[in-house]
Amino acid sequence: NAGVTQTPKFQVLKTGQSMTLQCAQDMNHEYMSWYRQDPGMGLRLIHYSVGAGITDQGEVPNGYNVSRSTTEDFPLRLLSAAPSQTSVYFCASQRAAGGYQETQYFGPGTRLLVL
Amino acid sequence: GDSVTQMEGPVTLSEEAFLTINCTYTATGYPSLFWYVQYPGEGLQLLLKATKADDKGSNKGFEATYRKETTSFHLEKGSVQVSDSAVYFCALSDQAGGSYIPTFGRGTSLIVHP
Numbered sequence: 001n002a003g004v005t006q007t008p009k010f011q012v013l014k015t016g017q018s019m020t021l022q023c024a025q026d027m028n029h030e031y032m033s034w035y036r037q038d039p040g041m042g043l044r045l046i047h048y049s050v051g052a053g054i055t056d057q058g059e060v061p062n063g064y065n066v067s068r069s070t071t072e073d074f075p076l077r078l079l080s081a082a083p084s085q086t087s088v089y090f091c092a093s094q095r096a097a098g099g100y101q102e103t104q105y106f107g108p109g110t111r112l113l114v115l
Numbered sequence: 116g117d118s119v120t121q122m123e124g125p126v127t128l129s130e131e132a133f134l135t136i137n138c139t140y141t142a143t144g145y146p147s148l149f150w151y152v153q154y155p156g157e158g159l160q161l162l163l164k165a166t167k168a169d170d171k172g173s174n175k176g177f178e179a180t181y182r183k184e185t186t187s188f189h190l191e192k193g194s195v196q197v198s199d200s201a202v203y204f205c206a207l208s209d210q211a212g213g214s215y216i217p218t219f220g221r222g223t224s225l226i227v228h229p
Contacts, residue, residue: 106159
């Protein structure tokens with residue numbers, strides 16, 4: 001199993017540009033999440049999905065869109081990049097079966113720099 | 116709402132020293148508690164977890180006990196190594212939340228010197 005994969009590993013954008021961060025998992029997990037990690041702020045939840053076709057907002061959703069057309073993929077779209085979106089982005093997945101006892105599995109992250 | 120509070124870092128220790136990283140939580144329901152570790156340049160990975168009161172999670176020499184009476188889940192290791200240098204995150208997942216997406220603390224950086 002590859003686990004959770006993310007592409008690209010590193011990206012530089014100019015203010016106003018759009019892009020999509022890709023996330024895929026091969027563990028057949030129902031839940032998937034996107035976080036951003038900033039110094040001193042820990043992990044903040046952007047959006048999450050509890051299954052194909054179902055998404056919801058997390059703590060910091062503004063400026064980001066998501067969709068979940070398949071179990072495997074959960075892309076994160078930046079509509080119009082801003083310097084405040086410079087961060088490290090992590091995708092994670094977990095099974096639904098064990099509910100609140102389940103472990104999250106994380107991808108290696110995407111480092112985004114917005115100039 | 117749910118929240119997790121961790122001691123601020125960085126925590127700097129010499130090799131073979133005793134480690135404690137404090138974690139306390141607030142939860143609506145009866146949560147599961149987790150410690151995740153992030154090595155430099157990597158994503159988070161589970162270190163240990165506990166799903167009910169008085170359970171002790173353990174892995175790689177690290178331990179944490181679920182204390183419901185003090186709402187705490189402190190991480191300990193008797194003798195740290197340089198290879199333990201990483202950022203440690205305490206997290207909870209609440210059965211009352213519905214989505215089961217964890218809530219994370221801000222992380223504590225550990226630096227171990229030879």
